[in-house]
Amino acid sequence: MTNPFYVAVIGAGPAGMFGAREIANTGARVALFNRDIKPGGLAEYGIYLDKYVMKNGLRKQFRGVMEHANIDYYGNISIGTNADLTLDDLRALGFDAILVTAGAQGTKWLGLPGEDLQGVYHAKDVVYHYNHLPPHSEQSFRFGKRCAVIGAGNVMLDITHFLSRIQKADEVTAIVRRGPAEVKFEKKEMEYVIDSLDQSALDEEIQRVTPTMEAVRQDPALARASILEALPKALPKTSDTRFKFIFLASPVQMIGENGLLTQVEIEDNILVEKDGEIKAKGTGNKRRLDVETVVFAIGDKVDESFGLPTEWNEFVKNPNPRFPVDGHSYESPFEDVFVGGWSRKASSGLVGIARKDGTNAAKAVLQYLGMKQAGEANVSAVEEKLKSLGKPVVLKEHVKKLEAVEIEEAQKRGIEEFKFDSNEEMLKAVGLG
Ligand SMILES: Cc1cc2nc3c(=O)[nH]c(=O)nc-3n(C[C@H](O)[C@H](O)[C@H](O)COP(=O)(O)OP(=O)(O)OC[C@H]3O[C@@H](n4cnc5c(N)ncnc54)[C@H](O)[C@@H]3O)c2cc1C
């Protein structure tokens, strides 16, 4: 089946891969542009490094998508206002629609004093580092003996997992702006780190925040039991790391000496009910913790330099979508540009959710295409343009070769998985360097 439409999909994470497939299945041609050399996005470079079974399962699915005859893959190509190609460049190349599935690549800086100190990081950068995504893989990080992680989601636990099992820090403190009843992480993820949890410190902390919880009719014992639900399947610890929680506290500044982080100052919060929601409110009471590392695991926002208007942490969506799917708008304010996955809703949900969201976004694109005449689909013009950039463009066959080389290298070294740490090494391995 063929149809004359030509669609650009930007980003080859789970949303982009399955969105591209949905479009390609109708016979349309898809150009899949990806910033990274390898496809997969956070499934490759976010999911915790030793979840081999899950990662290999996803890679297998992605390989299947890459086999699709109507999908052309262009890796090592970024789209954006200061990138290899702009959205206008894509329009000029004659694409009938553009689907943005570039994830949430911006950083939610809070504007606190000391954010620029060495030792202060955002989770995405750390996660990209330990998952070997260039250039983060090549940067040096200062992981000290005493670390604080801000947030109470699954990413906080992934960072704690890394800091305890790999970095073997002495102390990891999760700083949580609301209380034990509002943590967002899951039991399964807690199983990896709960053996390092200082349970008496947890009990003391829950006792400390009990009056505040009770003031909003919360049950501290229930919240404690929920946090400890992971205990029966605790993975035995591999370090003496002491993992603890500080609830009802927000960072207000980072303090350092000679450019190096030495302390984080936190402000105590109380809980207040507002519009049926429990919110944190600062009390003015501040205290300091000695730390060498602070990692913000508070979610991400979309890339503001991408070329689409943003609001809060997200790209602006057309509030009155022409083609809503499952009640959501997948439309940017530009009629030919659609958004899906974490580019539609930043830092939200698991791979399966991103896959479904990318597929839904593709359905909106297809409805749009159904209303218009196809333009001048021109694959050779796109390839000419890419050539003119004067940089290596990674194609499907290169991705295949790279996978084979890395698997062979892992076998040689007798390790589960091997990844090159730089783009140069990857490009050289596939004959593009
Ligand atoms: C630390 C962490 C751990 C996680 N662990 C799990 C887990 O264990 N299990 C689970 O189910 N889910 C997990 N998730 C969630 C899951 O990874 C996401 O739901 C999913 O990857 C989001 O998919 P996406 O395609 O929207 O974005 P992404 O996966 O972020 O993919 C975006 C893609 O766009 C490309 N891109 C970015 N900018 C540009 C640009 N300007 N031009 C061209 N290309 C661009 C990137 O190279 C990337 O390939 C985790 C998330 C994080 C942050």
Ligand SMILES: NC(=O)c1ccc[n+]([C@@H]2O[C@H](COP(=O)([O-])OP(=O)(O)OC[C@H]3O[C@@H](n4cnc5c(N)ncnc54)[C@H](OP(=O)(O)O)[C@@H]3O)[C@@H](O)[C@H]2O)c1
């Ligand atoms: N293994 C897995 O399955 C896995 C692993 C990693 C990630 N993921 C998924 O990826 C998505 C993103 O995860 P995430 O952990 O980044 O997000 P998340 O679950 O939304 O958690 C973010 C945490 O940061 C806190 N936070 C937000 N803004 C803050 C601020 N300004 N100051 C202090 N704290 C702040 C939030 O507190 P409030 O609640 O008060 O807002 C929350 O505790 C989630 O859907 C998650 O399940 C899954």
